[in-house]
């Protein structure tokens with residue numbers, strides 16, 4: 130009935146997460162507060178790691194796309210679960226290094242990494258740098274030359290597949306800021322240049338076709354396009370690339386009515402197709418990487434807020450104002466993302482009140498949900514927004530000089546802070 134197994138309702142009619150009463154959490158840590166269930170996160174990691182193993186043996190690695198939710202504890206958990214890590218900035222790389230994450234299992238993405246970021250990656254022995262453009266290839270070569278080090282790279286390719294939830298387009302998607310296009314010959318030129326570049330070792334290719342994808346077909350199609358291209362590379366250069374990174378984008382449940390495919394089904398199908406296509410094309414099965422982000426943490430997290438006011442505008446709508454908003458969850462104002470919202474202290478009551486949940490920022494668009502059914506709420510109630518584990522904390526800001534809320538991790542009845550909230554002192558720390 131809930132979007133995640135880690136949620137439940139206890140005898141007091143309160144929402145629980147990881148067997149902890151959300152009312153206790155709100156009391157102990159204040160609101161707003163992000164809460165993430167450790168078991169749910171670890172179970173998701175295990176599901177990915179074990180289906181890779183079952184369907185593709187030791188010839189693959191699951192990388193957690195840390196942009197979904199990045200902090201030291203999350204890096205430690207991924208390391209313990211035997212995963213690698215994706216980072217997209219010096220800050221994410223620094224976080225991983227600070228957590229003692231093995232850098233050879235890190236993959237560094239980004240369409241415009243700075244010289245400083247590339248240098249940091251090379252000096253710290255980052256396992257794979259995903260090169261996005263020709264300028265970056267040159268920049269990386271100079272850095273490696275200067276440091277007398279070699280970098281292992283993948284090239285980011287536009288496979289001409291763009292997928293979102295229930296639709297995918299097979300047009301040559303040349304208009305993307307990421308990577309090299311196959312159709313124009315740009316990708317093949319880049320591979321040739323990379324092979325010829327002295328201080329760089331090109332191990333393979335990367336593609337990422339979108340996010341919150343519910344169908345397996347677009348992933349299969351992208352794998353086919355990439356393997357065809359690998360065969361072309363072999364024919365044109367004599368070099369057989371050994372690695373293929375298929376990206377992330379696996380959909381999660383934001384609403385209890387949604388039904389994303391089980392991860393095992395995805396892995397089973399895609400792994401089988403990769404092996405089949407490689408064989409047909411006379412290639413060895415490549416080492417594959419996959420990069421789940423949202424699907425590891427999204428449904429494992431919730432956000433708790435306190436209702437401050439309920440403002441009924443007759444015949445128009447009822448605003449329920451909370452003590453958070455776009456500064457802790459910008460996904461509604463950015464994409465009108467839908468969330469399941471409930472009154473955590475009235476979790477057993479019927480959802481028969483239609484509301485617009487409004488944040489406290491000075492923007493009319495600062496909403497978390499519109500025309501959403503929740504329980505009859507009044508000021509002082511605690512609202513829970515579900516499936517906020519991904520792209521909430523990581524996209525949070527200090528807009529209006531609001532402090533970002535703390536992140537609390539729960540685990541079978543216990544709770545602990547894993548990221549402190551911003552204090553007022555934190556907000557002025559860098560001001561001169």
Ligand SMILES: *Cc1c(COP(=O)(O)O)cnc(C)c1O
Pocket residue numbers: 194196197215238337339340341376377378379420421422423424
């Ligand atoms: C964002 C991103 C991911 C993760 O996407 P999810 O939708 O969170 O799974 C993986 N790889 C790359 C390159 C990305 O940009």
